[in-house]
Amino acid sequence: MPFSSYFAANVPYEQVEKLTTSTGCSYIYSSSQPSVPIVGDWRTRYCTLDNSFQDVLERVHSFEIRKEDVWIVTSTKCGTTWTQEMTWLILNNYDFEKAKEIDLTIRSPFLEFNGVVPNVPHDTIDAADKLDSPRLIKSHLPVMLLPKQIWTKKPKIIYVFRNPKDAAISYYHHWRGMVGYTGTKEDFMQLYMDGYVNFNPFWPHVLDFWQMRHEPNVFFTSYERMKKNLSSVIKDICHFLEKDITEKELTQLVDHLSFDKMKDNPACNHSSEKTGFVQVGPEKYFFPNKYKNEAKEYYNFEARSDDVWIATFPRSGTTWTQEMIWLIANNLDFDAAKSQLLTERFPFFEFPLFVHPEIKSKLIEENANDADNLKFIELISRPGYQSLSEIEIGKRRFIKTHFPFSLLPPSVLEKKCKIIYVTRDPKDVAVSYYHLNRLYRTQGYVGDFSRYWSYFERGLNPWLPYHSHIKEALAHSHLPNVLMLKYEDMLKDLSATITKLASFLDCNLTTEGLENLINHLNITNFRKNSAVNGHEMEAIGILNKGEAGFVRTGGSGVQKEYTDNPEILKKANNWLERQQIDLI
Incomplete structure (x- = not known):
């Protein structure tokens, strides 16, 4: 199915039937050379996405970027939510009360979520577009599929890496809960390594940003470093974003971001419906x-x-x-x-x-x-x-x-x-x-x-x-x-x-x-x-x-x-x- 900026090739059903994806999925390729260097030959680079994503692909590509934006970009299950909450609070003067009152998905929209889950109750691209600056936007897309203006307007980008063995296991549990996967862990791990799960393959995604880690608008960190020394990462991100933080604010933020607090925070833990929604019958x-x-x-x-x-x-x-x-x-x-x-x-x-x-x-x-x-x-x-x-x-x-x-x-x-x-x-x-x-x-x-x-x-x-x-x-x-x-x-x-x-x-x-x-x-x-x-x-x-x-x-x-x-x-x-x- 051709697009002006991308083209898609269907993934054979027998390759992904165990994933129980309802719409099928495709390899998404860029139809022109990306404006920044990427790992490998751009002509053969692809990202696997559900076919439902194709309805919003061009909207994502042409999304209007603001220079004051901050983007959280990661592969899946790499500490994205954790980093979003941290960054939003840094950008918003540590307003913990507001962070508890407003769901993180509203404060920091997942840009392409309408493509992956078409029945999400609101248009995530439109929501991101209407946010007041500085906007904090989340994406799991690889370099070649991100909005084209990112590479000309150069907003701040925070990229988080995680040990792929841990990321894959976490994604397996996510796929069971959110998509209804009922297969074995072994089958899922093989599908993950073969690049058949949404937003994969993993390593090209990471390596593109690894080679950009010295760019002044890119901050590259890891989930493991956040677990080991969260306060140090917070200080580094504050420096990257040119934001101040007092010792009192640092202590509060570390406490707010603790695993137990994040787990019990309904504004972050997606504690309501966890497996998506269906619309039933002619009346939907x-x-x-x-x-x-x-x-x-x-x-x-x-x-x-x-x-x-x-x-x-x-x-x-x-x-x-x-x-x-x-x-x-x-x-x-x-x-x-x-x-x-x-x-x-x-x-x-x-x-x-x-x-x-x-x-x-x-x-x-x-x-x-x-x-x-x-x-x-x-x-x-x-x-x-x-x-x-x-x-x-x-x-x-x-x-x-x-x-x-x-x-x-x-x-x-x-x-x-x-x-x-x-x-x-x-x-x-x-x-x-x-x-x-x-x-x-x-x-x-x-x-x-x-x-x-x-x-x-x-x-x-x-x-x-x-x-x-x-x-x-x-x-x-x-x-x-x-x-x-x-x-x-x-x-x-x-x-x-x-x-x-x-x-x-x-x-x-x-x-x-x-x-x-x-x-x-x-x-x-x-x-x-x-x-x-x-x-x-x-x-x-x-x-x-x-x-x-x-x-x-x-x-x-x-x-x-x-x-x-x-x-x-x-x-x-x-x-x-x-x-x-x-x-x-």
């Missing part, structure tokens, strides 16, 4: 990559005719309605409701999709001395299609899901299960969902609301796009086993909603029972109720400290996130007008 519903492997099991789950399902888009009053449903259907047994967690009484069907094995391992390690917490971790990480199938016949099942109707098991509609669907003003949903994404370690979002809105609007967060979800529910609202509720109506007249729901569930309520249920569901009481307020999630460490709680204000209307950002409010209103849909 957004899910963790794990869904791809388990979709069949979720779809083929066998519903029972007496099941009760609550199916909502997230943050639409789901928890509130769950508690309401369970109590109405269980004769207002408040004692049982308080003594047993809602997550046990009313399981979340697909939540295990978000419990990545690495997250689970970390939670188990953190809770090693608490048997109850370990039991709960196992409970929330077991797929609903397994745990719910084990409930004995005759015991009514209450099931929560955020799946849209098109992804529900067909047996749910075939068996005419009771389905309650709740809608809410999408502007309020977006604010609440933003806070939930910041709260849950399984989500791991650390950006601001402005950036989050751009993801929400474009359908790039789990269970989105929003209006597709709603439209599917409305298309089924005529069915006698489907009840549509509106969150705002629940706030306005909870008594009427409870009465409607009781009728739908074929349950009778006394006046006293109705009053007791209204009191139980009062937002102040609800927030204090440890059986429903996410206390168990906090106990095992799945919730981030310092964020809004699982049960927030329970309100509606214009919220602070919009009043503080009039442009976002304008975008939200325009987005709603384009959808042209009535929620009920």
Whole structure:
């Protein structure tokens, strides 16, 4: 496939089939001699990249460089993230608070990531272009594929080398976690040495920069040196970047960059979804990559005719309605409701999709001395299609899901299960969902609301796009086993909603029972109720400290996130007008 600056030759499938790459890969060659000397004959030099990269290849080549840029260039798994965090702090006057608040991928974009992972929620090339100077940009590209202006404008470049044996092992684990590689370590190592893994071959990549190490705009160092004497490397990089550092700042930075601190820093450790995302069906519903492997099991789950399902888009009053449903259907047994967690009484069907094995391992390690917490971790990480199938016949099942109707098991509609669907003003949903994404370690979002809105609007967060979800529910609202509720109506007249729901569930309520249920569901009481307020999630460490709680204000209307950002409010209103849909 020809390009103006490069051309590509497909790698034979039999050479890379063990890598489980979905798009195939190619050898990428430069179509003209690079403007700087490189190792070997430039005509035969290549870099192996997924075919998906070819869509952005020319954009990378023509990327506009600024002389004040700083670039972190490495082969893969050579201490790149470590060096990025160090360099960003040096460039930004050791602003540790800001570094903790804003994800490193936003502060220092991975330029070509949109090519390697096309479904990344934002355009990384555009993000890098819009950064304020001095920009810190990451790349794994070899010399001949970097933006052409790098060699004329000569920004600062920091190159980090690592022992390839260690880099290869680390890349093997990365490939297992991020790409889904299931082959042997031996096969992967051979593929790595043969140059078939993204950004390889390794040695030409390193040697090009090694021979440029004396250039005034190039700083060449190694991962091993950073491990051995980090403070010395920091001082050298400060000198290279013409930045000062005090002894106090040096001590703080060394501590901040320690392995334990980096491992626990959500702004650096990519602690949310670790295996990428998939978009499912014609509407492109957004899910963790794990869904791809388990979709069949979720779809083929066998519903029972007496099941009760609550199916909502997230943050639409789901928890509130769950508690309401369970109590109405269980004769207002408040004692049982308080003594047993809602997550046990009313399981979340697909939540295990978000419990990545690495997250689970970390939670188990953190809770090693608490048997109850370990039991709960196992409970929330077991797929609903397994745990719910084990409930004995005759015991009514209450099931929560955020799946849209098109992804529900067909047996749910075939068996005419009771389905309650709740809608809410999408502007309020977006604010609440933003806070939930910041709260849950399984989500791991650390950006601001402005950036989050751009993801929400474009359908790039789990269970989105929003209006597709709603439209599917409305298309089924005529069915006698489907009840549509509106969150705002629940706030306005909870008594009427409870009465409607009781009728739908074929349950009778006394006046006293109705009053007791209204009191139980009062937002102040609800927030204090440890059986429903996410206390168990906090106990095992799945919730981030310092964020809004699982049960927030329970309100509606214009919220602070919009009043503080009039442009976002304008975008939200325009987005709603384009959808042209009535929620009920």
